[in-house]
Amino acid sequence: MAFLINYLTKVQFGENAVYELREEIRQLGVSKPLFITDKGLSNTNVMDVTISASKLNSAPIIFDGTPQNPNESAVEDALLFLRKNECDGIIAVGGGSSIDLAKGIALLATHPAPLRQYSAIEGGIEKIQSNILPLIAIPTTAGTGSEVGRASLITMRDKRKLGFISPFLIPSVAICDPALTLSLPPFLTAATGMDAVAHCVETFLSPKINPPADAIALDGLGYAFKNINKAVDDGRNLEARTQMMMAALEGALAFQKGLGAVHSLSHALGGYHELNLHHGTLNAIFMPTVLRFNKSHCKVKYEQIAQVMGLGSSVDLADEFNQLNRSLGLPTRLTELGVRKDMCDQVSKWAFDDHSTPTNPKPAKKKDFYNMLVETL
Numbered sequence: 607m608a609f610l611i612n613y614l615t616k617v618q619f620g621e622n623a624v625y626e627l628r629e630e631i632r633q634l635g636v637s638k639p640l641f642i643t644d645k646g647l648s649n650t651n652v653m654d655v656t657i658s659a660s661k662l663n664s665a666p667i668i669f670d671g672t673p674q675n676p677n678e679s680a681v682e683d684a685l686l687f688l689r690k691n692e693c694d695g696i697i698a699v700g701g702g703s704s705i706d707l708a709k710g711i712a713l714l715a716t717h718p719a720p721l722r723q724y725s726a727i728e729g730g731i732e733k734i735q736s737n738i739l740p741l742i743a744i745p746t747t748a749g750t751g752s753e754v755g756r757a758s759l760i761t762m763r764d765k766r767k768l769g770f771i772s773p774f775l776i777p778s779v780a781i782c783d784p785a786l787t788l789s790l791p792p793f794l795t796a797a798t799g800m801d802a803v804a805h806c807v808e809t810f811l812s813p814k815i816n817p818p819a820d821a822i823a824l825d826g827l828g829y830a831f832k833n834i835n836k837a838v839d840d841g842r843n844l845e846a847r848t849q850m851m852m853a854a855l856e857g858a859l860a861f862q863k864g865l866g867a868v869h870s871l872s873h874a875l876g877g878y879h880e881l882n883l884h885h886g887t888l889n890a891i892f893m894p895t896v897l898r899f900n901k902s903h904c905k906v907k908y909e910q911i912a913q914v915m916g917l918g919s920s921v922d923l924a925d926e927f928n929q930l931n932r933s934l935g936l937p938t939r940l941t942e943l944g945v946r947k948d949m950c951d952q953v954s955k956w957a958f959d960d961h962s963t964p965t966n967p968k969p970a971k972k973k974d975f976y977n978m979l980v981e982t983l
Contacts, residue, residue, distance in 0.1 A: 608783070613859060615754055616779045619852070621844065623783040624744065627697070628661040630779045634740040636695030638664075640688045642708040643699045644672040652746055652786050656699050667691045672700060674882055676707035677761040678721055684711050695740040698777070701798060702750025702759075702885070705743045709758035709775045712739040721760065725768035726961040734772035743777035746786045748837075748850035749798025749886050751805060751858020753780035759873060759885075767877035769961045782855060784847040792838045796934035799834040799850055801886030804893060805857030806830060807911065808866040811904055812965040816863040824914050826856030831915045831930075838934055864965025867896045867957070871975065874956035881944050890936050891943075894924040895982045896966075903968040940983050950979040 608623035610616070618626040631639060639660070647653050648670035657666045669684045688696070688711060698708035714721055716737045724730035743753035752758070754777070758770045790798070806827035810820050830853035836846035872888035875881075901908065901924075909919040917926060931938050954975035957963065963970060970978075 615776045617754060617782060617855065618779070619782045619855070621783060621785050621848070623781050624656055624659045624786060627656065627659040627742070627744070627781060630742055630781065631660060631695070634695060634742070634778055636740050638667070638691070638693050639695040639697045639742075640691065640693035641666055641668040641697050641699060642672060642684065642704050642711065643668065643670050644704055645670050647700050647746060650789070652789065653699060655786070656697075656744060660697070667693060672704045672707050674703060674884065675761050675767070675876055676703050676710065676759070677879070678763055680707055681710040681714065681721060681760060685714050688715060695742070697742045697744065699744045699746060701745065701747040702752040702801070705745065705750070705752040705777070706758040706760065708741055708743070709752075709777075710760050710770065712741045713758075713770065713775065715739040722762060722768065724770050726771045727768065727959055731771055734770070734774050736774050738774050741777040742779045742781065744781045744783070744786070745851070745854070747790060747794065747798040748784070748787055748847065748854040749801035751802065751854045751861075753777055753782065753858070754855060755858040756862065761877045761879065765877040765879060766956060767873045769873065771961065782851050784844060784851045787847050787851065788842055788844065790841060792841065793935065795841060796834065796838045796936055797884050797886035797890065799830060799837065799886070800890035800893070800931070800934070800936065802850065802854040802857045803827065803830045803834070804868050804889035805861050805865070806853065807893070808868055809857065809861040809863055810911065811866060811900060811907055811967045812864040813967050814863040814965060819860040819863045822856045823860035824910065826853040826860065827911065828914045829853040829856070835933060865962040866966035867899065867963065867970050867975070867978065868892045869962040870957040870960035870966070870970075871896070871953070871978065873960050873962065874953045875945065877956065878949070883943055887936060887943070890931050891938060891940060891982060892978070894928040895978050897924040897927060899970070899974065899978060900966065900968045940979070945983065947980065947983060950976055954979055
């Protein structure tokens with residue numbers, strides 16, 4: 607049974623929440639939506655259910671060209687497709703990639719190109735205005751929380767993975783139906799789940815003062831730590847899937863206070879098109895290394911994290927997360943993904959410049975990022 611949450615945006619949450627789609631389309635005044643998804647989902651039961659729930663009066667218009675890491679070219683292609691079909695709204699169905707791509711399209715549908723000028727590190731936050739195309743986000747993974755997040759991560763042609771950040775990029779409505787995640791394979795369940803974990807941990811460790819966000823982050827971490835192995839081991843466990851979806855939602859609701867070096871490194875390395883690296887997997891790999899780096903600045907918060915995870919206050923969190931990665935069957939070294947040492951200098955520069963770096967609890971310089979990369983190879 608679905609229930610309504612109003613926090614930053616409107617969230618329909620729970621089993622069968624997808625059947626609220628028709629009414630949400632009506633309330634937004636959208637008559638011809640464009641569905642944004644990827645080829646892996648376009649011909650699945652998940653997409654069939656979603657289209658059926660929309661109860662459109664005409665054939666659905668679908669763009670299924672979302673790449674694993676959304677990029678500038680895909681935004682431009684989808685925008686042309688939207689304009690050609692005269693669509694007046696967007697329904698994003700998929701993981702964070704489809705939802706982030708949809709945000710980029712919704713932005714450029716009403717704002718002049720080029721896209722890059724709106725990125726955070728280019729000073730573009732203030733350029734993003736409220737007249738964004740209506741967007742309904744329907745996540746099919748429990749990870750990024752992009753369905754309630756204010757950010758979109760898009761890889762540029764020069765391999766820079768840039769963050770576009772604005773409260774106006776938060777989707778108009780999020781429909782979070784855990785039943786849509788039941789067919790997610792074990793590896794993706796683990797990798798996307800660790801993305802949610804990373805959001806909860808990093809936003810809690812952010813030095814910004816925001817007690818409500820801290821409380822939400824810790825609550826989400828508790829849900830995730832208790833359920834991620836259950837969801838990986840038994841994908842049909844709806845209760846575990848529900849708790850993981852709530853963890854992802856809460857992680858994104860909380861990261862309004864900023865993230866940290868885990869995401870700085872993941873964003874930077876994720877821009878390498880030829881490696882096609884999964885964001886959640888990178889977060890999982892970097893977590894132990896970054897926890898070791900930040901330890902001197904986070905003693906009390908590390909104890910709180912350990913308590914939420916049901917561990918003793920004296921545990922080594924870096925070791926605990928490394929063990930968690932192993933139990934989930936995730937890689938623990940960057941070399942397993944094809945990352946080479948000769949990439950580290952460029953990646954460390956991009957990581958230092960990333961919008962997540964200022965809110966890492968321990969100030970990090972370019973050489974610190976380089977050392978963390980080498981340590982994780």
